[in-house]
Amino acid sequence: MKTDELREKYLAFFESKGCVRRPSDVLVPRWDPSVLFTPAGMNQFKDHFLGKCKLDFTRATTCQKCLRTGDIDNVGRTAYHHTFFEMLGNFSFGDYFKREAIHWGWEFLTSKKWLGLPAERLTVSVYHDDDEAAAIWADEIKLPPERIERMGENDNFWPAGAPSQGPDGVCGPCSEIFFHPASGGSVEIWNLVFTQFNRVGDPPNNLRPLPSKNIDTGMGLERTAAVLQGVDSNFHIDILRPIVEAAAQTAKIKYDPASDNGRRLRRITDHVRACTFAIHEEVYPGPKREKYVIKRLLRRAVLDGRQMGLRQPFLHLLVPAVAAAMKQPYPELGQTIERVSQVIRKEEDNFFSTIDGGLERIEKIFHAMQREGRMMVAGAEAADMYTTHGFPPELFETMAAEHNFTFDWDGYRAAMAEHGEVSGLDRKLELFKSGPLDGLKKAMHGSEFVGYETTTAQAKVVGLIAHDRLCDQVDEVNHEEPIVVVLDKTPFYGESGGQVGDSGELVGDGFRFEVIDAQKEGGFILHRGHLRQGVIKQGVAVTAKVDVERRQGIRRAHSATHILHYALQKHLGRHAQQQGSKVDRDWLRFDFTNPHSVSREELAKIEDEVNARVAAAEPVRWTSLPIAEARKAGAMMLFGEKYPDVVRMVSMGDFSKELCGGTHLDSTGQVGLFKIIGEESVAAGTRRVVAVTGAEALDRIRRNESALAEIAGALRVPPEEAPQRVAALVKENRELKKRASAGGPASGVSADELLSHAIDVSGAKLVVAEVPGGTPDGIRQLIDQLRRKAGSAAVLLASRGEDKVVLAAGITRDLEGKGLNAGEWIRAAAKAVGGSGGGRADMAQAGGKHPEKLPAALDAARAGMQQAISERQ
Ligand code: ATP
Ligand code: MG
Numbered sequence: 001m002k003t004d005e006l007r008e009k010y011l012a013f014f015e016s017k018g019c020v021r022r023p024s025d026v027l028v029p030r031w032d033p034s035v036l037f038t039p040a041g042m043n044q045f046k047d048h049f050l051g052k053c054k055l056d057f058t059r060a061t062t063c064q065k066c067l068r069t070g071d072i073d074n075v076g077r078t079a080y081h082h083t084f085f086e087m088l089g090n091f092s093f094g095d096y097f098k099r100e101a102i103h104w105g106w107e108f109l110t111s112k113k114w115l116g117l118p119a120e121r122l123t124v125s126v127y128h129d130d131d132e133a134a135a136i137w138a139d140e141i142k143l144p145p146e147r148i149e150r151m152g153e154n155d156n157f158w159p160a161g162a163p164s165q166g167p168d169g170v171c172g173p174c175s176e177i178f179f180h181p182a183s184g185g186s187v188e189i190w191n192l193v194f195t196q197f198n199r200v201g202d203p204p205n206n207l208r209p210l211p212s213k214n215i216d217t218g219m220g221l222e223r224t225a226a227v228l229q230g231v232d233s234n235f236h237i238d239i240l241r242p243i244v245e246a247a248a249q250t251a252k253i254k255y256d257p258a259s260d261n262g263r264r265l266r267r268i269t270d271h272v273r274a275c276t277f278a279i280h281e282e283v284y285p286g287p288k289r290e291k292y293v294i295k296r297l298l299r300r301a302v303l304d305g306r307q308m309g310l311r312q313p314f315l316h317l318l319v320p321a322v323a324a325a326m327k328q329p330y331p332e333l334g335q336t337i338e339r340v341s342q343v344i345r346k347e348e349d350n351f352f353s354t355i356d357g358g359l360e361r362i363e364k365i366f367h368a369m370q371r372e373g374r375m376m377v378a379g380a381e382a383a384d385m386y387t388t389h390g391f392p393p394e395l396f397e398t399m400a401a402e403h404n405f406t407f408d409w410d411g412y413r414a415a416m417a418e419h420g421e422v423s424g425l426d427r428k429l430e431l432f433k434s435g436p437l438d439g440l441k442k443a444m445h446g447s448e449f450v451g452y453e454t455t456t457a458q459a460k461v462v463g464l465i466a467h468d469r470l471c472d473q474v475d476e477v478n479h480e481e482p483i484v485v486v487l488d489k490t491p492f493y494g495e496s497g498g499q500v501g502d503s504g505e506l507v508g509d510g511f512r513f514e515v516i517d518a519q520k521e522g523g524f525i526l527h528r529g530h531l532r533q534g535v536i537k538q539g540v541a542v543t544a545k546v547d548v549e550r551r552q553g554i555r556r557a558h559s560a561t562h563i564l565h566y567a568l569q570k571h572l573g574r575h576a577q578q579q580g581s582k583v584d585r586d587w588l589r590f591d592f593t594n595p596h597s598v599s600r601e602e603l604a605k606i607e608d609e610v611n612a613r614v615a616a617a618e619p620v621r622w623t624s625l626p627i628a629e630a631r632k633a634g635a636m637m638l639f640g641e642k643y644p645d646v647v648r649m650v651s652m653g654d655f656s657k658e659l660c661g662g663t664h665l666d667s668t669g670q671v672g673l674f675k676i677i678g679e680e681s682v683a684a685g686t687r688r689v690v691a692v693t694g695a696e697a698l699d700r701i702r703r704n705e706s707a708l709a710e711i712a713g714a715l716r717v718p719p720e721e722a723p724q725r726v727a728a729l730v731k732e733n734r735e736l737k738k739r740a741s742a743g744g745p746a747s748g749v750s751a752d753e754l755l756s757h758a759i760d761v762s763g764a765k766l767v768v769a770e771v772p773g774g775t776p777d778g779i780r781q782l783i784d785q786l787r788r789k790a791g792s793a794a795v796l797l798a799s800r801g802e803d804k805v806v807l808a809a810g811i812t813r814d815l816e817g818k819g820l821n822a823g824e825w826i827r828a829a830a831k832a833v834g835g836s837g838g839g840r841a842d843m844a845q846a847g848g849k850h851p852e853k854l855p856a857a858l859d860a861a862r863a864g865m866q867q868a869i870s871e872r873q
Helices: 001-015 042-048 069-074 098-110 130-139 223-228 242-252 261-282 291-306 315-326 333-371 381-391 393-402 410-416 437-443 548-572 600-615 627-632 692-713 719-742 744-748 751-756 778-790 813-815 821-833 852-872
Strands: 058-066 086-091 122-129 149-150 169-179 189-197 207-220 456-466 473-475 485-488 504-508 513-521 524-533 536-539 541-546 578-584 586-595 620-626 648-653 658-659 674-685 686-693 759-761 763-769 793-800 805-811 835-837 843-848
Touching: 001 058, 001 086, 001 223, 001 751, 042 058, 042 086, 042 207, 058 261, 058 410, 069 291, 069 843, 086 098, 086 223, 098 130, 098 169, 098 189, 098 207, 122 130, 130 149, 130 169, 130 473, 169 207, 169 381, 169 843, 189 223, 207 223, 223 805, 242 315, 261 291, 261 315, 261 333, 261 658, 291 315, 291 333, 315 333, 315 821, 333 381, 333 393, 333 821, 381 393, 381 793, 410 586, 437 456, 437 524, 456 578, 473 805, 513 536, 541 548, 548 600, 548 686, 548 692, 548 793, 620 627, 627 648, 674 692, 686 692, 692 719, 751 763, 751 778, 759 852, 763 778, 763 852, 778 793, 778 843, 793 821, 793 852, 805 821, 821 835, 821 843, 821 852, 843 852
Parallel strands: 122 149, 763 793
Antiparallel strands: 058 086, 086 207, 122 169, 169 189, 189 207, 456 485, 456 541, 473 536, 485 524, 504 513, 504 541, 513 524, 578 586, 586 686, 620 648, 648 658, 674 686, 759 763, 793 805, 805 843, 835 843
C-alpha cells in the first residue's frame, strides 16, 4: 500500500467512527511557547484535553507534521526514526475511551477492509497496573497472554514516569502496538494514550480519576507504511526511497544500505526533508531555538556530504526531490522550491567555507587529547569551534563520540555565556501554562468582535483581571498597574496580524475606564488600561468607544500595507512575500523576502504604484468564506500560517486579495498619500520597508521641506543647489582636515616656531616656509605677526592643496626702504609653481598650479632674498 493511500485510509476510517477530520497544525506552532516544533498530533488539542476551551467537537482525527529534536541522533542509525515525520492520530475529548480506542485500533490494523495486517505478527504492551486495558486486549480482542506485555511507568505512561516523578496534572497509562516483521525484530507503530488521571503530589494514592477522560493516539505513518510495504526501514518506503536515491546520485555513489555512506545518505534524506518543511514555513537557520535546530540539521547533513567526498554545496539540489515525494498531501511545497533551495544553498556555502579549517582543528584537538590522556572535550574548545568555525557543539559531540570522547556541556555553556552568547536550545520549556483567563475560557468561546461595522457598542463586563487574578470588582484606588477588562462583545480590535490594538474608553454607570491598548488572547479581547473614575464590576453594562481618529490612521496604514505587498510583488517578483508586518496609526513596517537591498529607483516605482492605486480610489471589500474557496479565488496565503476553516478575505479592486482579520478602509483612495521613509535589512534575505500614510505622510514631507529650506538659507543658495553646495563643503572640510592632520602639530604652526628657524641675514630675519593646512588668511596673519616680532624681516609662506598652491610674502618697512619688494619676490616664486600674483611692496599674495614644484620654488625664493638683503647692506 502506498503511503499516500495509508494516510487517507486512516483519516477515512476514523471519520467513519465519528471523528472530525482536522488539518495538521503548522510545524512550528508560534502560538505555543512551550515547544519549538510540533512533537505529536495531540499538541494542537492541548486546551481541548485540559478542558480549557469550549468544544466544537469531541472526536477528531488528524495527520500531523511532527519534528522531534530528541531523535536526531537516532536518525540513520535505527530503521525507524526521523526528525520530521507524520503522525496519524485519533482523539477523544471526554467522549469515547479505552474500549473503543483499542477495538478501533485493532480493527483498522487487521481488518481486510483496511490494512489487513496479519494479527499474529502484532503484540501489545500495557501499563502494569492497567488491568482494564489488559482485559480488553485479552478477553475482547482475544490476544493470547504471551502477546500482552506489562511494562512500568517509564515505558507505558504519559508523561513517562509521571506516577512517581511527576509532573502533577493530567496523565495516564498507554498501550503500544508492535509489529514483528518476518525478518525479525519489532517496531512500535502505534501508541494509545488513555489520559484518565489527575496527579496530585507524591505517591501513594496520588492518581485521582478524571471526571472527563481523553484518548490521544499516535501512529507513525512512515513506520506503518514500511510494515505494509514489507521494507526493512522507513527510508525504503515509496515516499522516502526516491530522496535517498537522489542524494546518492548527487554524491555520485551507489546507495548501499549497510555501509557508512548508506547511513549518511539516510541522514541527509531525513534532514533535508525536515529543513525543507521548516524553511517552507519561514523558519530559517539561525542562532536560537527552532532556527538553531534547522541550522544544526543542515550542517550535520553538509558534514555527511563532506565525509562522502563532496566539496561543493549539494543539499539544496535535493529540495525538488522532497517536494515531489510529498506532493500529494503537501502540494504547497512545490511553490517554494526556489526560495527554500536558496536558503539551504546559502547556509551550505557558509559552512563549506569554514568546514576544512574546522575539521583540521578538530583533528588537532583529538590528537592533543590522546597525547594528554584527556577523555572529555573541553567546553571552551567547543565554544571556540562554534564561534569561529560554525561547528554546532552537537556535531562536535557526535564526532567526539566516534573517538570515544565525552563532551563537557556545562563547560560549553559557561564558555558561551562568557562570549555573551546564548545559543542552542532553551532547555527549560514549560509544558502547560495556565493563567487567569483559563476560568473564562471554560465558560465561553470568546469575545465577539463587532469592530468591523462600528466603533461604539453596548456591552457587558464578563471578566476583570487585576494583579494577574480574576476578580469581581476593581475601584480606582487599588491599582497602579494596568488592569484588564473583558467584554462579551467589543468594537476594540485586539492586537493581531501585525495590527496594533485599539485605544479608547469604556464608560458605564459612575465609572470611566481608559483603554490604552487591546490585546487578543485565546479568542478573548483584553482591554488594558486604567480605571479613571468610579468602580467597575463584573456583569455591569458599558458603552465601549474606540478612539476613532486613531483607528482611521490604523485603517489607512493597514490598507496601504496590502497595496504595498501587491506593488512589491509586481516590481520585485513573486518571491517578495510578506515575512512580518506591523501596522500602527498612519505608520507601517513591512518585512519581505528579497535577496538584496531595493534600489532607490525601484523604491520610487513601488511608491508610485501604491499612490496610483490610491488615486484610482478602488473599492475595498471583505467577505468570509471557506478556506478552500479563498484559495481558489487566488487569495495570497502565507506558509507557516494556520488558517481557520472559514477565513476573512479582504480584496481591493481586483488587484489584491489577502486573508486578513484587520480593519480596512472602504476605498483605497482614503489612504490619501503613501510615502516610503526607509528601506533596510532585517536578516539574511529579508528586507524591511517603513512607510507612512495620510496626514502623517504630508507632515513628513512638510518637515523635510522646511529642513531643506533652512539648509539652503544657511548656505545662501536656492534649495535645488543645496545638495551640490553641501557636497562641496563636505569635500572642502575633508581636505582641510586631511591637510591639518598631515601637518601634524605644524598645522597650528606658530610665529615663534617659524622664527626659531629663521635665517639671520645682516640683522634681518628671513623666513621662507611651508605652512601645511594654512589658509590665505591664516598665512597673512602669520606674516604680520612675524614682522612685528622680528622688527626686521622678510617672510614668504606657502601652503598646498591637491592641485594648487597658495603663497604670501611680506617684508618690513626697513627692508622696503632698501628697495626690496614683496610683490617682485613673490612673482618669481609663483612663476616657479605655474602661477602668478602680486601686490604691494610690503605685502603680496599669489597662487600656483603645481604643488609638486613648491619645495624647489621655496628654496629659490630663500636663496634669492638672502642674496638681495646681503647685497643691499
Ligand atoms: P520510540 O520509542 O520508538 O521512539 P515513542 O515512544 O517516542 O517511539 P510516541 O511518542 O508514542 O513514540 O509516538 C507515537 C508514534 O509515533 C510511535 O508509535 C511511532 O510510530 C511514531 N514515532 C515516534 N517517534 C518517531 C520518530 N522519531 N520517527 C518516526 N516515527 C516516530
Ligand atoms: Mg521516541
